[in-house]
Amino acid sequence: MAVGLGPLSTLHPVPGFELGIASAGIKRPGRKDVVVMRCAEGSSVAGVFTLNAFCAAPVIIARQRFAGPVRYLLTNTGNANAGTGQPGLAAAERTTKTLATLASVGEEAVLPFSTGVIGEPLPVEKIEAALPAALADLAEDNWAAAATGIMTTDTLPKGASRQFQVDGTTVTVTGISKGAGMIKPNMATMLGYVATDAKVARGLLQDLLADAANRSFNRITIDGDTSTNDCCMLVATGQAAVAEIAQPSGAAFEQLREAVFAVFAELAQAIVRDGEGATKFVTVQVNGGGNAQECLDVGYAVAHSPLIKTALFASDPNWGRILAAVGRAGVPQLDVSLIDVFLGGVQICQQGGRAATYTEEQGARVMAQAEIEIRIELGRGSHSETIWTTDLSHDYVKINAEYRT
Amino acid sequence: MAVGLGPLSTLHPVPGFELGIASAGIKRPGRKDVVVMRCAEGSSVAGVFTLNAFCAAPVIIARQRFAGPVRYLLTNTGNANAGTGQPGLAAAERTTKTLATLASVGEEAVLPFSTGVIGEPLPVEKIEAALPAALADLAEDNWAAAATGIMTTDTLPKGASRQFQVDGTTVTVTGISKGAGMIKPNMATMLGYVATDAKVARGLLQDLLADAANRSFNRITIDGDTSTNDCCMLVATGQAAVAEIAQPSGAAFEQLREAVFAVFAELAQAIVRDGEGATKFVTVQVNGGGNAQECLDVGYAVAHSPLIKTALFASDPNWGRILAAVGRAGVPQLDVSLIDVFLGGVQICQQGGRAATYTEEQGARVMAQAEIEIRIELGRGSHSETIWTTDLSHDYVKINAEYRT
Incomplete structure (x- = not known):
């Protein structure tokens, strides 16, 4: 699909x-x-x-x-x-x-x-x-x-x-x-x-x-x-x-x-x-990095997280998993209080915590779409990187478990 | 399970x-x-x-x-x-x-x-x-x-x-x-x-x-x-x-x-x-590394590979996926012609290629077990590391897609 x-x-x-x-x-x-x-x-x-x-x-x-x-x-x-x-x-x-x-x-x-x-x-x-x-x-x-x-x-x-x-x-x-x-x-x-x-x-x-x-x-x-x-x-x-x-x-x-x-x-x-089992096309946009590499590190930590990918598959705005992935990306001296995260046009995280204006309904509306942008503002500099990825679905497991049969 | x-x-x-x-x-x-x-x-x-x-x-x-x-x-x-x-x-x-x-x-x-x-x-x-x-x-x-x-x-x-x-x-x-x-x-x-x-x-x-x-x-x-x-x-x-x-x-x-x-x-x-959806307990043993870090890099590349994990779930001895993961682990100047890989006691890869003695039946027999060891001999030095992990099953996706519902 x-x-x-x-x-x-x-x-x-x-x-x-x-x-x-x-x-x-x-x-x-x-x-x-x-x-x-x-x-x-x-x-x-x-x-x-x-x-x-x-x-x-x-x-x-x-x-x-x-x-x-x-x-x-x-x-x-x-x-x-x-x-x-x-x-x-x-x-x-x-x-x-x-x-x-x-x-x-x-x-x-x-x-x-x-x-x-x-x-x-x-x-x-x-x-x-x-x-x-x-x-x-x-x-x-x-x-x-x-x-x-x-x-x-x-x-x-x-x-x-x-x-x-x-x-x-x-x-x-x-x-x-x-x-x-x-x-x-x-x-x-x-x-x-x-x-x-x-x-x-x-x-x-x-x-x-x-x-x-x-x-x-x-x-x-x-x-x-x-x-x-x-x-x-x-x-x-x-x-x-x-x-x-x-x-x-x-x-x-x-x-x-x-x-x-x-x-x-x-x-x-x-x-x-056309990714195996893909039901979502996901753009991970990382802005405000101190250099290109840290933007990529954050972007790939998000794009590779099985927990984020299964949440995307389920259309579940489980934004805590996004924060957790950003936090483990290995960016040195990351000040989480400077980080904003947006799902589509919706701000889900403000200064490292849940955005005051955020409601679960807003997040659910974005996650229901087939094309989703996750935008992370690091607040550390002027570098940006964009990565495109998919969700992780039942069909990904099925396709790869049965590839040679 | x-x-x-x-x-x-x-x-x-x-x-x-x-x-x-x-x-x-x-x-x-x-x-x-x-x-x-x-x-x-x-x-x-x-x-x-x-x-x-x-x-x-x-x-x-x-x-x-x-x-x-x-x-x-x-x-x-x-x-x-x-x-x-x-x-x-x-x-x-x-x-x-x-x-x-x-x-x-x-x-x-x-x-x-x-x-x-x-x-x-x-x-x-x-x-x-x-x-x-x-x-x-x-x-x-x-x-x-x-x-x-x-x-x-x-x-x-x-x-x-x-x-x-x-x-x-x-x-x-x-x-x-x-x-x-x-x-x-x-x-x-x-x-x-x-x-x-x-x-x-x-x-x-x-x-x-x-x-x-x-x-x-x-x-x-x-x-x-x-x-x-x-x-x-x-x-x-x-x-x-x-x-x-x-x-x-x-x-x-x-x-x-x-x-x-x-x-x-x-x-x-x-x-x-007890890993989410786990049907296999997998030991990734990396020997012969030039230092501990490269052993860990290889071990985690294997342990995190969704393709290897789905093959483990399917009990499919798709050893090519193991080689591919070793090859992308980022080990500098990796000489693949020195690498041996064993699945349980079965040698699947010898000097970077398919082992002459290997048969698909041998691999299938090991993969059918609930506890599997993947042993990788890098031939670069004397360091070793062991990592334990699971397969990636339908239930992992199900559990994490439905976590908050």
Whole structure:
């Protein structure tokens, strides 16, 4: 049950970026589970990868290769190829080699991505067998099918698209993402692919990606569990007839940044809206911090608290649990008498105690909504951070207790 | 459904320490919800308190007073008197003043303790009205009734008792605890009271308490939420006819320490066994760490992971989730190729990958048990830490979604 997430909106094709989908039957026969993406020659490719020390074999390989000339991104679902040791590396390499041979490019130009169950051997032959069909399916208008092809426990495909004009020429930014559980990205989300036909210098593209991921995928959490397979790629094909963007300034760069940030925010929030068992979309806004880190510490303490998340599920304005989470966030010398807390527009806590004007009815009214903002004013400085999360429902337990059955 | 926790075993009376129980009807009419404990004159009293910055009013007062001569401990359930600001402090003070007057002692000799819903005003009159009955009920053989009187969402009372001989004289250590949710103590548990009739110098008693709490209550977690009200008190009445223990050495001290550690471990583990919705009692053993902190970081990453906890609930040996949690624990320069993981006696992960000998059947057999050990060998050094936790079940969500209804 996704919160405020409808069918895919229009995903504009990106000239120079094609997507092909096929079925390898990795987890279930007939399921679309292999996606190949082709970048036009000369594309700039940027990437951010999980910081989990137990990163998956494909992450290790993609991270080694992404700085070179990249032509193909190969994604499979149903198997994460993580915790698979040396055989897992060999398996991932073999799939990229097969694709490289079929596509007549160097093996190093193919990046592998996997998502699914951890610890099972990658079914290499099944994936190899599906590659010809995926290549035959390559098309620029295939974003929606690819968004579905990368899903695992997602209930809805996730995509976003923006366009802007540079000197009368239309430039497009389109992306897709997947993920619904094991979500507390650290430098990237589960899997995200965003492409633009702008021409962007590679170093600048990498900086732009890091910045965008930091404001989007690195500010969401569903269960606090960072995946072994998180990757997010940003590709600039350079096919639009506009000048190369090489500096982080100027009108074209500003427009591109705005469009990229918008696409990333929409993709990241879509992951939360479709979070496993989610019945609420929750924005945790922390203001007045002495620095960004303490805002994040408070925000994540609230966003990860099982007690707050179950209260959100129950629509119970149990604001004492919010105070308790703020209090354990580890902020040094926290003066609780300066803290105000708001639930939606309702002040629930004033100077560290229950707000004089607060009534349980006001709190219950806000908590009954599907989209809820918890705003915490620390009164220590001028820093702010925003984190998006979900509630913790019966269905979260059900989904994760039954994941492999 | 408590895991491996039966009826209370014999709780030996501690000479010089009396307990009285009464009903104030704080949350439900007729429920025993007020417990008064009296320490003989001259008792040494040690305490450890929550590190949550939003600590409750009674914690603030108890922390101020416990270094002085203490005669009475006043506990109520049903209301935490937390997040209640200045009026909460005044309310807690008033209850201690009333008890002090009834008992003809100074107000400073009474320490208040509260547990229950956060953010509601303390019903002072109800508590005051119950004090004469609690005082009239004071008796040394009242531990079992007190263990029941301090329960909130606990399904079973928790107590432990040990005795040892010093020069032919029997010395007793007896304690009780409560807590089932919002459990990730930091310096103390929800509420724990342990008394001995040994005579112990106050500074030594405080050191002993800190050490014991650190090895017990500070190594358990149910949901990672640190309470606003955690307190643990250790009282030495000095009524046993043995010499004062003033140094952390010698046979009497060693015996006392062993008995205190045993009582604390049993009380702390009882809290986990009775964890909200718990169907599994899980020991997370981390060995081979370069220092204690990294062992704890890995242990808590595993113990707090909702994905591992739901897999434990489902008896699913989804060991990939364990690797993922180890990998995100933030251990610097973690070499995953040195890591071994065992589930019960079964090696599931060898040198960072699936163990060659591992079969799903072996894992399933361990996971079906009610008591499970997850052992992680980091291969970095000689430090070890042990953490006890629970699974995450449908009932945890149910209990916490419906807590206030």
